[in-house]
Amino acid sequence: MSEEKRKSLRKDGIRIEALTVPPLSNNVYIVYEDGSDSALIVDVAEGSKQILKRCRELSVRPALIVNTHGHSDHTIEDQALRELTGAKIAIHELDAYRLATEDEASFELGMEKVPIEADIQLVSGQEIPLGRSSKFTVMHTPGHTEGSICLYQKEAGILFSGDTLFARGYGRVDGSGSDPDAIVLSLKQLLELPPQTEVFPGHGEFTKIENEQWLKEITEA
Ligand SMILES: [Zn+2]
Numbered sequence: 001m002s003e004e005k006r007k008s009l010r011k012d013g014i015r016i017e018a019l020t021v022p023p024l025s026n027n028v029y030i031v032y033e034d035g036s037d038s039a040l041i042v043d044v045a046e047g048s049k050q051i052l053k054r055c056r057e058l059s060v061r062p063a064l065i066v067n068t069h070g071h072s073d074h075t076i077e078d079q080a081l082r083e084l085t086g087a088k089i090a091i092h093e094l095d096a097y098r099l100a101t102e103d104e105a106s107f108e109l110g111m112e113k114v115p116i117e118a119d120i121q122l123v124s125g126q127e128i129p130l131g132r133s134s135k136f137t138v139m140h141t142p143g144h145t146e147g148s149i150c151l152y153q154k155e156a157g158i159l160f161s162g163d164t165l166f167a168r169g170y171g172r173v174d175g176s177g178s179d180p181d182a183i184v185l186s187l188k189q190l191l192e193l194p195p196q197t198e199v200f201p202g203h204g205e206f207t208k209i210e211n212e213q214w215l216k217e218i219t220e221a
């Protein structure tokens with residue numbers, strides 16, 4: 001795959017660089033505050049080199065890698081990026097074991113997986129500081145996996161949703177650790193966010209909560 005897509009956005013002083021990288025057209029994000037050189041990386045996928053290159057161009061350094069969940073397609077180059085930059089790796093406590101275990105993605109894609117350990121195990125409601133004045137809040141949104149999270153920035157109205165919410169859909173809930181009942185409750189939580197919240201998913205196009213009207217139907221059923 002030679003796809004290389006890139007988008008730069010700025011919202012209320014928060015900068016988001018989105019890259020789409022292999023193995024499964026994964027969206028990975030470099031997030032930083034205006035004037036700060038310390039970046040949060042949301043998922044790495046097979047993008048460690050592109051992330052590093054882009055960070056150098058932007059004069060920021062990856063300080064923390066947050067995984068939206070533990071599937072190998074999202075985490076496979078966490079260790080490579082940690083080694084290159086010294087960034088810490090964070091993941092929800094319930095998905096932490098996945099960093100050291102094979103899964104559907106690693107089997108299907110024939111990935112060679114080196115077991116690693118997270119530096120930080122996240123819990124719901126935990127705050128992740130960004131730059132001098134911003135912070136993201138960890139929302140535990142199980143369903144796709146037991147430890148899937150979304151990262152929410154209330155003031156700027158930004159949500160990184162991993163595989164919990166896509167434009168016009170959500171991640172599969174038939175894998176190991178999936179829970180079809182839990183995803184409904186998680187999507188319900190997301191539906192309660194302000195309608196204008198911008199959503200940056202783990203795959204596919206960006207969206208807004210208000211554009212995902214199907215959420216109402218699925219959560220009312
Ligand atoms: Zn996934």
Ligand SMILES: [Zn+2]
Nearest residue numbers: 071073163202
């Ligand atoms: Zn995925």
